[in-house]
Amino acid sequence: MTVQDVSDPQPSKPGAGDVIDASTVIVCCGSGGVGKTTTAAVLGLEAARRGRRAVVVTIDPARRLADALGLEGGLASEPQRIELGSRVDSTGDGELWAMMLDTAATFDGLVRRHADSDEQIERILTNPFYRNIAGALSGTQEYMAAETLHELHGDERFDLVIVDTPPSRNALDFLEAPGVLARFLDHRLFRLLMLPTRGGLRVIGIATQPLLKAIGKVVGSDVLADSVAFFQAFAGMETGFRERADDVVQLIRAPETSFVVVASPRRDTIDEAVWFATQLVDQGVGVTAVIVNRAHPEFGDGTSAEAADAAIAASADGDEDLVGLWDNVAALRTIRDLELDVIAPLTAIVGGDRLVVLPLLDGDVHDLDGLLVMAGHLFDHPVVDG
């Protein structure tokens, strides 16, 4: 037995419970569409059940977490307390909060923190090139997620921050994003631009720098002028940004920060999860738990072939209803076997005791009750009735 199964009678699933009890930060990573956001919400809900004050940050611009928590109108960019009511049997200490990452507003906050004057803030925030960086530079979203995580970690209202990372092919994007942005701001173009501007000769600077002239030809001179103005306005802030980035990286790599890899039982997402897990292990960060969502549940003890034989036997008896029932069991067992085969390589990397397979539910998870059912499977407590 390599894969720990939900229907396994063994009570211990160290991966899942330990993640919550031993962490102050949980980072959920995995490819898009695997139920990462829902998993983050389930972990948050379970943390609240265990008396923690948890906040879940979602990054996905879709309303997935809002859907999962049954919130109308989407989540705000400030943490909102989720009303758990009597469905969660807590001692009254546990709380669940949720918020949506606002990349641009988080970046604005960083600029405000590190700028010397209101005038500098104004010049940066109104610069079109800055707005593009805040919205579009690759890695910015990851960095701002990490920054938000750092901010919430220091917020006394919460003792556990759960962050759902941006869909990314590379788990290291999140680890490295703060450094990437610091490097961008320390770019050679930046240094190139600073020289001519000491004399305040911005326009002449552009015209006389062959490289800048070339860039201007490609993207147009207005765009170039905006970027030059941004780098000028940014002068003096690089050090503050870099130090802050170092703090954020330190928090991400702290022992109380856990990484949970989320996958679904399909070959492509398992391949990516294997890749994520390998990278995290190589980086010395490690994987605290792997959650494979939406595996077909197990029905009865036998194999698919036995079910198919039973269908043939029933057919010989002329019992068409029984044939249909056995065929259905055979089909579901076949899919489950294929799924467990696909999951196996992941078990080899992280160990069976860290891997939990959650069943595909017979409905859609889009409210607190659905999340509670998932939490019940993940943490082996009886499912609470509404």
Place this chain on the structure above:
Amino acid sequence: MPPENEFPLQSLTAARVVVVAGKGGVGKTTVTAVIARAASDAGQRVLVVELDGKPTLAELLPDLEVLAISAPEALDEYLREHGFARIAKRLNRTGVIDVVGTAAPGIDDIVVLGKIKQLERSGDYDLIVVDGPAAGHAITFLTSAAGLADAVSSGPVRAQADEVLELLHDPERCQVVLVTLPETTPVNEVVETAFALEDVVGVQLGPVVVNGVDLGDPLPDEASARRAVADLEPAIAAALTDAAAFRRSRRAMEAGEIARLAAELPIPKVTLPALAAAGLTSSDIAELAATLGADA
């Protein structure tokens, strides 16, 4: 549930460029492969374009032409072809290309779409199927041309943006096929994306593909199931009836979501069946392609 359109292949390939888009996990790459396979089997000259550097499509379509387009290469090529060879070299060598992409966001997308436009104009293909960009990026990918045309007033990139806009606005040359699953969140997202694409981009929407629908044989209802297992051991009887109940419940949920999609998004739908698999192979793609009526 039968497809709404009797010849779904025809409507799926109504434009020369078909951009397949959808959130992560809905089967965007599968649908790209299925459309390409079906069109090729129907005798069309097909090019498949992939943008994320993964080998999946080449594996699923071993006998078709699959072209990987990356933004840095496309930009480099574009500059060289338009008399900016020296600039291209300098941009690459200094790494300033990141800054250029940030200064004019969408430049990456424009050069990729520009390359697709060039392939479409070449006349070498009857159909170009594009496996659209990753989760959540479809709208920015397709709005990049309009955004860039607003931000950049002159230069080769601006010219490229204008030509890309022409392509996107011509329903004979380009359409977007959105992919979803018969589940709540994917249906919500596809409805939102469809309206955003029509309003913001003004691009033609092809049929929406509902992927992974359970089209298996009908199951006995609850009462018949209970009768059928009456003489069996309780544990076996329970496994049989639980499995049937699970399947019926999933199917009811799927039917409910498909009905909601029909009500909320009044454009044609094409249904692809769920296959018993944990990852598709080239023969699965051929099986799915046959359901589109390629051999009809």
